[in-house]
Structures are given as C-alpha cells and as structure tokens.
Amino acid sequence: MNLNDLSSLMERRQDGGRSFELFRTDPALANLRWPDDVLRDFLFEHGDHGPFVDDYGHLELSAITWTLQTIPTVNFHTMPTGESEAGLIEHVAQHPVHWVKVRPPEVGRHWEDHGTWLRPPLLIDRRLLNPANSGLQVLEGRTRVGVLRGRLREQLHVAPQHQAWVGRP
Structure with missing residues (x-):
C-alpha cells in the first residue's frame, strides 16, 4: 500500500471534513500499525500534498x-x-x-x-x-x-x- 492507494481516503477526508479520530479508524488503514502522531503528520496532514506525494508516494507504507x-x-x-x-x-x-x-x-x-x-x-x-x-x-x-x-x-x-x-x- 502506498499513498496513491489511499487517494479515495484522502478525498473522503477533504470532502467530509473528516476528523482525525474518524480518519484513524478507517478500514483502509487497518494494516498500518503506526502511532497516532505518525498517522496524523504523515497521512492525515500531508497524504495528498503534491510535493509530499511526489517525494514519498512510492513508499510501501506497511513496510515501515x-x-x-x-x-x-x-x-x-x-x-x-x-x-x-x-x-x-x-x-x-x-x-x-x-x-x-x-x-x-x-x-x-x-x-x-x-x-x-x-x-x-x-x-x-x-x-x-x-x-x-x-x-x-x-x-x-x-x-x-x-x-x-x-x-x-x-x-x-x-x-x-x-x-x-x-x-x-
């Protein structure tokens, strides 16, 4: 799973004004066992930021x-x-x-x-x-x-x- 695989989650986050609490419980993130601080800063805050995706979109998230x-x-x-x-x-x-x-x-x-x-x-x-x-x-x-x-x-x-x-x- 990489950032591109989470694009629909990022769209739902933007469109619905989704809170971090709802975001972190989304089934798409079930395989990631990341601390909340990392989920918030990496995915919730920056997961669809163009330059960020350019630099880190290829990362296999579950391997980190x-x-x-x-x-x-x-x-x-x-x-x-x-x-x-x-x-x-x-x-x-x-x-x-x-x-x-x-x-x-x-x-x-x-x-x-x-x-x-x-x-x-x-x-x-x-x-x-x-x-x-x-x-x-x-x-x-x-x-x-x-x-x-x-x-x-x-x-x-x-x-x-x-x-x-x-x-x-």
Whole structure:
C-alpha cells in the first residue's frame, strides 16, 4: 500500500471534513500499525500534498516501522529533506525567531525552556527511498529542523538531543 492507494481516503477526508479520530479508524488503514502522531503528520496532514506525494508516494507504507528515538543535535546539521522541498530547511533556518513567533506561544516557550521542539518530527531511513541511500531524511517537520539549525547558528539555547519519530524498514 502506498499513498496513491489511499487517494479515495484522502478525498473522503477533504470532502467530509473528516476528523482525525474518524480518519484513524478507517478500514483502509487497518494494516498500518503506526502511532497516532505518525498517522496524523504523515497521512492525515500531508497524504495528498503534491510535493509530499511526489517525494514519498512510492513508499510501501506497511513496510515501515516507526519508533520514537532520541537523535543527537549534530545529526540534524546536514540532514536532507525530500527533493521537492529542497532548500526549505535552510530557508527557515535564516529566520528561526520568526518561524517560532508565528506558531502558538507554547512552541516558543518550549524552545526557550527545553531547547527543542514541542512535537517530534518524522524522519525516514533513506534505505526506504528511491534511489536508496544511507542516513536519515526529514519527512515531516522541516520547519522544526530549520528552527533548530537557525537557533544553533544564532547561538540560542538548543538541547544536545531531540525526540523524533523514525521510520525504518
């Protein structure tokens, strides 16, 4: 099953103003045993977003296992994102304070208090991609990773490690 196989589910979500609670119980997702955070960010929020589908539409969704992991800050320094969104992380990194200010206030407080994001981003093992590669790639959460890079550059408080959902084969 890939994103194209779920196109009718995505249409129903849009047309019916479907809530995430209804979406996550749809029979089309029964074989996916993904955490709710991943289902929400990957499929519910981005499953029909054109550039996202261009980059990840080929993935065999049922072959991905997601775990919440702690990733060292240094690993995010050069971590890429999908080809269709290339440059977005660095664009955000140029103005990290702005990108935090346009979010709800608790996001900024969390960065100040903890030096990290409020919600873990989604990273994908690049062996799952076509062409396959090594390392991790930012699947969803490009703004968060951009803020992290920008805060580092501006010498603002950044934790030494961060939580992220990591999808692996």
